[in-house]
Amino acid sequence: MHVTFDDHTVAKIKENWKDGDRLLLTFEDGVGPYSQHAMIHMQVQFSINIIGPDMSLDTYDDTIDSNLGKVYVKGYSKDSLDENMTVKFKPTYSTMELSGDIGSIDDNVGFIDFTDPESIKENPAR
Numbered sequence: 001m002h003v004t005f006d007d008h009t010v011a012k013i014k015e016n017w018k019d020g021d022r023l024l025l026t027f028e029d030g031v032g033p034y035s036q037h038a039m040i041h042m043q044v045q046f047s048i049n050i051i052g053p054d055m056s057l058d059t060y061d062d063t064i065d066s067n068l069g070k071v072y073v074k075g076y077s078k079d080s081l082d083e084n085m086t087v088k089f090k091p092t093y094s095t096m097e098l099s100g101d102i103g104s105i106d107d108n109v110g111f112i113d114f115t116d117p118e119s120i121k122e123n124p125a126r
Contacts, residue, residue, distance in 0.1 A: 001064040001065070001078065001081060001082075001083055001085075002064065002065045002066065002083070002084055002085065003025065003064055003065075003066045003067075003071060003085040003086065003087060003098075004066065004067050004085070004086045004087070005066060005067055005068055005086075005087045006086065006087065006088045006089055008088075008089035009048070009087050009088070009089055009096055010067070010068065012089075012111060013048065013050065013068060016050055016113040016115075016116065017050060018052070018115065020052070020053035021050050021051065021052055021053065021115060022050070022051050022052075022053065022055075022057070022070075022072060023048070023049070023050060023066070023068060023069070023070070023071045023072065024048070024049040024050075024051060024060060024071065024072045024073070025046055025047075025048060025049075025064070025071050025072070025073050025077075025098075026046060026047045026048075026049050026073075026074075026077075027044075027045075027046055027073070027074050027076075027077030027080060028045035028046060028047060028110075029074075029077075031059055031074065032058060032059035032060070032074065033055075033056050033058055033059070034049050034051065034112070034114055035059075036110070044080050044105060044106055045106055045108075045110075046077075046098055046105070046106045046109050046110075047109060047110035047111060047112055048087070048096070048109060048110070048111045048112075049111075049112050049113070049114055050112075050113040050114060050115055051114045051115065052114070052115045055114065055115075057072060059074050060072040060073060060074060061074065061075045062074070062075035062078065064078070064081070080105065081100065081105065082100025082101050082102050082105065083100070083101060084100060084101050085098060085099065085100040085105065086098075086099055086100075087109060090107075093108075095107065095108045095109070096108075096109040096111070097109065
């Protein structure tokens with residue numbers, strides 16, 4: 001399994017990245033320390049998260065490869081993913097889309113830097 005982040009997404013991640021940080025692709029089901037509350041509507045939702053080197057990886061028991069290195073995931077969330085995926089910035093709505101060989105997986109991927117309290121506070125789902 002592999003995910004390729006486009007240039008815009010790479011820049012956004014690197015803008016927030018500090019040496020030793022870890023990257024998560026979080027399945028938003030309300031399970032684990034970084035998952036937002038399971039949303040009311042029934043659709044697959046993911047977010048890209050940055051956590052510090054000493055922050056918990058509880059429930060993130062698997063990884064996928066990416067052009068930015070290892071990305072931590074909840075193993076069971078791989079059922080909603082595809083073998084070859086991309087995350088692309090969509091300028092029309094200023095959103096990111098996660099897609100795979102099967103098509104769109106999530107057309108509005110969130111981004112939260114959990115090492116920055118302002119990033120958490122600015123996220124409307126928190």
